[in-house]
Amino acid sequence: MTQKLALVTGGLHRVGAAISARLAREGYALALHKRSAAEADAVLTDALAETGALAHRFAADLADPAAVDALLPAVIAKFGRAPDLLVNNAAHFAEGDWTDLSAAALAEMMQINHHAPVMLAKALVAASEGKRPAVVHIVDQRVLNPVPDQIAYSLSKQALWQATATLAVAFGNRARVNAVAPGLTMATGDYSAAQVDRLAARMPLGALPTPGQIADAVVYLARAEAVTGQTIFVDGGAHLAPLGRDFVALERD
Numbered sequence: 001m002t003q004k005l006a007l008v009t010g011g012l013h014r015v016g017a018a019i020s021a022r023l024a025r026e027g028y029a030l031a032l033h034k035r036s037a038a039e040a041d042a043v044l045t046d047a048l049a050e051t052g053a054l055a056h057r058f059a060a061d062l063a064d065p066a067a068v069d070a071l072l073p074a075v076i077a078k079f080g081r082a083p084d085l086l087v088n089n090a091a092h093f094a095e096g097d098w099t100d101l102s103a104a105a106l107a108e109m110m111q112i113n114h115h116a117p118v119m120l121a122k123a124l125v126a127a128s129e130g131k132r133p134a135v136v137h138i139v140d141q142r143v144l145n146p147v148p149d150q151i152a153y154s155l156s157k158q159a160l161w162q163a164t165a166t167l168a169v170a171f172g173n174r175a176r177v178n179a180v181a182p183g184l185t186m187a188t189g190d191y192s193a194a195q196v197d198r199l200a201a202r203m204p205l206g207a208l209p210t211p212g213q214i215a216d217a218v219v220y221l222a223r224a225e226a227v228t229g230q231t232i233f234v235d236g237g238a239h240l241a242p243l244g245r246d247f248v249a250l251e252r253d
Contacts, residue, residue, distance in 0.1 A: 003054065006222075007031040007075055007083040009062070009120070010090030012040040014186050015138070018211030019087055019218050020055075021047035026219055029054040031075040031083060033090065035061050043211075062090055062116040063108055072123040082127040085222050088117035088160070089138045091153075098151050106152045113156035118163055125175045134222045137164055137179040138214075141235040142246070144181070149246035161231065168229030176228040178221040182214050183235025184247040191248060198251035204237030 006023045010016040011032040017040060020030055024047045032040070036059055040048075048055055056078050060067040076082055092112040094105065121135045142154055143161040161179060168177040185208065187196045200208045217232045233239045243250060 004028045005079055005083045006085040006087060008087040008089055009033040012038055012044060015211045015214055016089040017041035017044040019089060019215045020044050022215035022219055024048055024051045024053035032057045033060060033071065062112045068116045068119050072120060072127060076127060082124055084133055086120060086124050086133065086135045087218055088120060093150065093153050095150055096152060097148055101151050109152040109156045110159065114159040117160055121167055121177065125171050133175050135175055135177045136218050136221050139179045139181045141181045141183045141233055141239045144239040145242040147244065147246050149249060164231060165229040178227060179231040180214055180217045181231050181233045181235065183209055183238040185209050185211055185214060192253050195251050195253055199247055204240050208236050209234045
């Protein structure tokens with residue numbers, strides 16, 4: 001197989017689907033991870049239909065270290081070689097401040113949001129046989145200006161952000177490791193449309209990022225052969241103006 005190959009965790013839905021769709025249009029074959037068998041978002045199914053990109057789905061619960069260890073070997077068995085690009089997009093999210101924090105909840109969050117990405121990156125580099133793959137972690141703009149909200153999630157994303165530069169140094173010329181830090185991108189039902197508009201107006205750019213713009217940053221880092229250990233903030237400038245709270249707590253109706 002001579003086509004470029006990307007493994008995208010959480011690659012079937014939301015921002016992950018947009019990243020996968022963009023990579024399909026960039027000529028990648030896709031190893032699409034999801035925790036369970038599920039239908040892909042329309043943005044991805046449309047891209048696969050238009051491009052005819054080779055794609056295969058892999059189910060793995062990243063909360064299970066054994067499932068993490070089995071994921072890359074399954075991809076290699078299916079495609080015949082290791083990926084050229086690993087996008088660690090899958091993440092677990094939960095509400096709660098420091099008073100709600102428990103050791104069990106933190107351990108689960110760290111396993112999914114930090115340990116699994118690190119172990120997948122390690123496995124990829126070990127299996128790459130002289131090639132230099134690219135690893136892109138999807139983190140969060142809050143890593144630069146911490147907030148007290150969703151404390152376990154925040155801590156896990158900060159850990160993955162710090163791992164970006166550390167892994168870049170550790171892997172040296174065997175891999176490039178970078179990160180993309182989005183801001184509020186695809187608002188959930190917890191937000192009203194008016195609230196989202198007010199939040200966008202608070203950004204230095206007066207706008208929130210789109211999934212496609214996050215995908216643009218991933219593609220750039222996949223190509224940028226002289227770049228490692230870097231983080232691109234795709235957040236409308238949110239990291240330049242500390243907000244003090246998570247987006248959902250601001251500009252409420």
